[in-house]
Amino acid sequence: MRGATMMRTIAGLAITFCAGVAPHALNAANPPGAPSVILIQNATVLTVSHGTIEHGSILIKDGKIAEVGQSIKAPQDAQVIDAAGQFVMPGIIDCHSHIAVDGSVNEGSVSVSSMANIAEVLDSDDIDIYRDLAGGVTAANILHGSANAIGGQTVVIKLRWGQPSAKLPFEGALPGIKFALGENPKRSNFSLPGQPKRYPATRMGVEETIRGAFTEARDYRKAWDDYNKRVSAGGKNLIPPRRDLKLDPLVEVLEGKRYVHAHCYREDEILMLLRVAKEFGFKVRTFQHVLEGYKVADELAAAGVGASTFSDWWAYKVEAYDAIPYNAALMTRRGVNVSINSDDAEEATHLNQEAAKSMKFGGLSYDEALKLVTLNPAIQLGIDKRVGSIDVGKDADLVIYNHDPLSAYAVVQKTVIDGRVYFDRQRDIAQRPERENEKKALLEKEKKSTEKKPDAKKPEEKKPEEKKPEEKPKPPALVASTGGAL
């Protein structure tokens, strides 16, 4: 963390031409002969939905959980994973991520960028997919940035490393749209000398921008409804309303076909959006970050919205100054469905640890803490019928630790998605010498080719890190001008 992303940005801006021999090339993520029947046995099974099973077993068939129990006899054709002394929990679901995006996450030129869609720019080669997978993450909500009051469209993915981009989206998961309130959409921390201010520049303007957009969307929807009515009534020679790519997703919000994930911090802006949503008759699905959610927990609970927050980030900007690590626990106690998210590729590698902190700060129970990164985010993303707990019939999205996952001493051993082992720590370690050699060979080849042509252009250098998670408190400084999705 630390210096996490910014370090990498800085690093990326520097030197290094690298051959990019990521685990990707060699990872047998999807071996053709992968057994369709797997039995994990002797594990401490943290089901999340129905307690802990000591020395438990999980039978996986065709990518689904077929059986969970104390002792399951291995079918003849099963691959057996002996997890003696180890812990199995549902795969971690990260409700706020910016990994696997090709380029910037922000279409920041306009205040309403609902026409932009993150799903169109998924990058299956992003190494952060693998790193987060190695941290036990199996699904993530990939969001547009927070530069706009109404931002771009979002997509839920599974971290199927090694598969093409088209295979990443979580089948059947409802798409979303990013909203953002407060300092980011009003560009408080991003103004540049000589650059004109973009509307909105106040929280009043943020509200107005959203109301304005939904006013348009409502009229647009009505125009289409009228047109469709006339068509079904047999009208002839009718001219359809002009298609508006900005308003289409907002109509989907009004019709409950697209989730609203609203980035926010302060209590007042949280209530503001609830009022606007009520006025226009749509639902906010989740408030993201929602660091002052604890101040209006009753209101959040009454509205039935989810809250997806950080474990202990604070003080990187004014609206994060009242952030407290008790937020998750306080909101949970008042009946809000809460998840802990990452917003950052590094943070996502240890969400299990971040969830554990809610036991210390606010006294959540062990199972409540586990839910913060499994079942609760699944509910928030509307995918809880498929994932989030270890139950028969659910997708076999699991993570195996060598130790209690709600501890700083646990290391992920295997991550399983759809019943396939996508990450295996032992396999990763075993493949390292081979990758090292491959890299050396590539560098050698490159060196030779440049030696032959002394005037040749320098080899392609590593492309600088372009994605910027939106909050980015880590590391020091810089926040003042760039600390966020630009």
Add this chain to the structure above:
Amino acid sequence: MKGIFLSRKLPYLFWLASLLCFVPFAAAQSQPSGTVAITHAKIFTLAGNTIDDGIVVIRDGKIAAVGASVDVPAGAQVIDAKGLQVYPGMFDAITQMGLREIGAVSATVDSNETGNYNPDVVAATAVSPSSEHIPVTRASGITEVLAVPASGGMDSFGSRGVLGGQASAIHLTGWTIDEMLLKKSAAMVLNWPEIQTRTFDFATFTRKEKPYSEAKQEYEKQVNEITEWLERARHYAQALEKGSAAKYDRDIKLEALVPVIRGELPLLLFADRAREIRNAVEFCEKQKLRMILAGGSEAYKVKDLLRAKSIPVILRPTLTLPLEEDDPYDRLLTQPAELAAAGVRFAFASFDNSFARRLGQNAANAVAYGLPYDEALRAVTIYPARIFGLDNQIGTIEPGKIANLIVTNGDPLELTTDVRYLFIRGQLTSTNNRHKSLYEKYLNRPKAQ
């Protein structure tokens, strides 16, 4: 106007005067002379054996006695720590404590001075004792930190400074900086230049690219600049030694560098890449400077060199992602174990106020990836103390040391452990803080209508 100007200047002049006379910045503060005995505790002294059921006696801010069969002095305040554990308080070796309150609000940020060469600025000058970060941090069991100017991050113009100023070691409590001060000048920050072919222009918000030869030239130019500063300081020191200082104009920047070139004050040298670390080590050896490496993402690549030259490392948080996409995903997590096995001395640090309370978590994560537990514990207590020459004062539980202790209900590196009592300079210090207060306030909010 003039009056205001003068009154603003005056304290600074007084401070300078005190610096010149080599008067200690903070004279020993009077401490309450109360005696405290922590009894029935499991004591991890980190100096010899762990005591399963022992007593720590604290008097006049110091540890007076520790052992299994120590007498509780008459009249001592007794803290029954049955079932609890006592450890030395943790030491976060790189923070901007008191220098940075809210990262995005420049008015609250005093960690990065303008310009590249500011060896005379001292963190202690600007540490705000009322920073909310201080009680939040100490509640996690950290009793002292290094407040470091220009500590690796960039200011809003993309500059991180070169000779960034002097880091101060401070206790995490005190009404004034004088009460907080452990060591005013503990290290001189040097952000070692990097060869950068790709840079980011903050004025225009665009990426710039230049050929390697040009980037290398710029790098060498910066290294030459540093060399020049040190040479000038050396000449200045010689002039001082010959007693002819009066003949020269005083130069407070060069004066600040004199302890550095004399090898009295170590450089806290920020570098992450192996190439830069190698160059810096060679440079410091040639210049006869004491070097503490900070950052060290690729320290494992130069571990033999670091051990041979006995250069300690303040490691960037272990949770940090690797520099290269083809590095093993756990590169920084396994590094501490690798360095320990190679005999490289190191300490953990947060590098960032807001994440200071993750210090223990970072150490524990290194244990998960192979570092012996005892080494991890030492790397957040006695090792950083030793690296900054404070090990005769803090870092272990031994008679005569400053009583910076924590009493916990478990492993202080674990995520769920609570700090029950906290002693700084022998004073029982509150673990209440902004976060706890807000928690209690809103816990008691009546149900909304």
